[in-house]
Amino acid sequence: MKNSKILALALLSVFTFSSCNNDDPIAVNEEEVITTVTTTLISGNQTVTMTSRDLDGDGPNTPVVTVSGDLLVNTTYSGAVSFLNESVTPVDNITDEIKAEGVEHQLFFQAPAAIGTFTYADADSNNKPIGLAFTLKTGTAAATGNIVVILRHEPLKSADGVSSGSITNAGGATDAQITYPVQVK
């Protein structure tokens, strides 16, 4: 009977397809994850390195934030931010990608005025700041507070105040947001 033929055919196809079991999967290389954000501040022979490292990405572990030393009052530091993906080997340097796509990225630096003020020291192809290089002029009196470094993807760089470092109208999506506790003395 035709009936049984169709049934047999159908069963056959089910078992043929189901027998091709997948091999064990490969762990995904998360190429874009920013595991490590390092902000370096240099003035003369003093270097302050501030790092936030989170090797499990979206996993439950909290990033480990370290700040190598205190900042000096009334000092101009030249700063740089680097972004690494240390979850892959070899380690992926994301800083270069951000620089290459400078038009689509901008860093924002936030700190209370007593800590200091930030100025951009680099520019993308449209002559708008990126923020991978900057200067920090620390305050004139001793202070404690946080420096917050934010990387925005596809911000509205032409919006009001954005190119001078105000994040209010920047829009875009946050790719990194690090809070470094610092002391100026």
Next chain:
Amino acid sequence: MQTKIYIFFCFCLFCTIGFSQNTVSGKITTQQGLPLSGSHVHIGTKTVSSDVSGNYLIKRLPKGNVKVYVSFIGFQAIDTLVNLAGDQVLNFALKENAAQLQEVIIRQKANTLNKSLLEQKIKTETIEKFSNQTLGDILKEIAGVSSMKTGSSVVKPVINGLFGSRIPVINNNVRLEDQQWGTEHAPNFDVNAAGKITVIKGASGLQYGGDAVGGLIVIEPISVKRDTLFGKTILNLASNGRGGSISSSLHKGNDKGWSWNALGTFKYSGDREAPDYVLSNSGNREANFSGDIKFTGKKYDVSGYYSFYNTTIGILSASHIGNVNDLYNAIKNKVPWAVYDFTYDINNPKQKVQHHLAKLNYNYYFDQTASLAVQYSFQFNKRLEFDVRRGNFNNLAALDLALTTHAINIDYKKTVHDWSLKSGFNGSFQNNFANPATEIRPLIPNFDRIEFGTYGIVNYDISDSFSVDAGLRYDFSQVQATKFYFKSRWDERGYNSEFADFIVGEQGNQWLAKPSFTFHNISASTGFHKEFGQDLHWYTNVSLATRNPNPSEFFSDGLHHSTGVIELGDIALDKEQAVKLSTTLQKKWTAFSVEFNPFINSIRNFMFLRPVGFEKNNRGSFPVWEYQQTNARLAGVDVQTHWKINNQWQHDFALAYVNGRDLTNNEFLIDIPPLNLSNKIQFAKTEWNDLKLELKSEMIMRQNQFPDNNFITNIIVNNELTEVLVDISTPPPAYQLLHFYSEMKFKTFGKSNTTIAFSVQNILNTNYRDYLNRQRFFADEMGRNFQIQLKFNY
């Protein structure tokens, strides 16, 4: 064999003492006196077939005029009225049908076995109105059905407050497998391919599965039983989105021999517009094809069906956010941060979805009261989701899933006297492959799933006005997944004590685990339908549904980009069980009818997302929501009225209310549709080219019953970190929308005609946001939309 099946159903035998009334018996023969065995005899509401000697017997028939219908293939059917005054003998001699053209094969109606639950149906003419929209949009025509949306093109149906995996969608007798577990995933279905849509607001459709905790949507294609060839083309133009759609179909019907249907649909739309701004990147494209071919023989038919659904949907640019500060800003600013000029282009984020469905059917009719259906179906779903990524990654999908499903269904139907029986078996194999080439940890892991199910449903007419039904189903399900867990996550979830056996390997800081689950489930349904006179019906149904955790409930593990929330699944979840009691009173007067449908759905181990804390990473701080189980109760009422004011004027009213409680935590449930009311007034005049004018008002109240999931985060104000409350819980205000629809029909030439329709949605260009739209934090809903529809029948 039939006896065996009969015995098989004895589990649900109802002890009834017949309302002994009239008995009719007799013999069916040819005009030469030869017995016709297996001929179909239908008297009143009862159906039997004649035995080997052509004899039949029907008991408990009411007094008075009853309809008698006797048929046998190859013979002219007898269709007459008989006045019954007592027991009677009726012999029929059927006349051979020389031309063999007038044969009518009576088939049992496909899905009406559950007479205790009033099914809600949407007809072709309503479906055609929505030719340019989605399945979710159409279903809102039914009281108690609302929609869960992501933007304007991803629309999921919500029945009595439940959606997603709790509402299986059955297309052409195939259960649609389409990653329905994700809230951003709408059913992969071209509405133009539907001939009729039925909504079952309960789990009583046991032939389709036992896990319909929320209800079922059953879609049947257009099928033509008479010998004819016709075509239909629907053209839509819409002002909002500056696009439209065209759908063309050809149908070749036949009562015998070959018949076929073919349908193609193409949709194209640019950015939608809210009253005050462009909803940037909300365009979509869709190209679909479906076709079937069928051969009908004397006692059987064979058919093959194939459909292909292919769509690209833009996801609102402004809904792509990186962390909760971005979400806070979006909620506070009320205007999307990304508003660009109108464009047809679709950029990231976007979805590309393809769905193939192929099936083979074989139906065998033992006689006119018994049939066997065998079906094999194959489905392949490909889902690509593109996100805003750096550099070349932008061209690489962030999520790449391929879901393959094979299924076999065997169904047997039989009508004997006052009994209708249906029973069957199904088996399926499913494989999900999450492509690691995305270079993003997949939301859903690889898995294999094997399922078997068997069911029996019986309906018994105790009297002409009282029928009962009962059904029982058993399902076996086995899932084996392969997934990498961060060791830190594995520990945080506390899996080590119970699930250490699942670990099969290790790579760096990740465990490779192979979680495997087996479920044995029972589901059931029973109820009655009582008719008081001609105009008052009472339906009551109780159903038990059992649903296993879906892949996202088991395995979610990461950041959800549009909500800025880390969602975590739990492999310790158990199945969820729902008992739904639903009753409907339907009363009809001459010009007015009303349907009143209260329900209560008690769900044990209801799975839902619950906020549990925060996690920090280099992007910022994120609220963590995990899947938990609770005891939930949904109770509510759906009301529909229809008032035929006079020959021209009609009024329709619908109201739906549902209250959802989390009983364990003594909270309201999230995402429960608010009270909504709709009023429609229609003017129709046949003399004026079938003119129809409709004005519809939709009132959606504010949902005041919601859980408080708000949280505190730190944002930078004047260069200082400041605590702010992120209000993700408060539902948007109530809103009212007005819509207009008008149409006229014109005879063109011969038998062909053309319908022209003009409609306006959101006439007042109202600004509003909907509680059940995932993008309500980011932008208003669509504004006014003018639409012109041309429909050609030929």
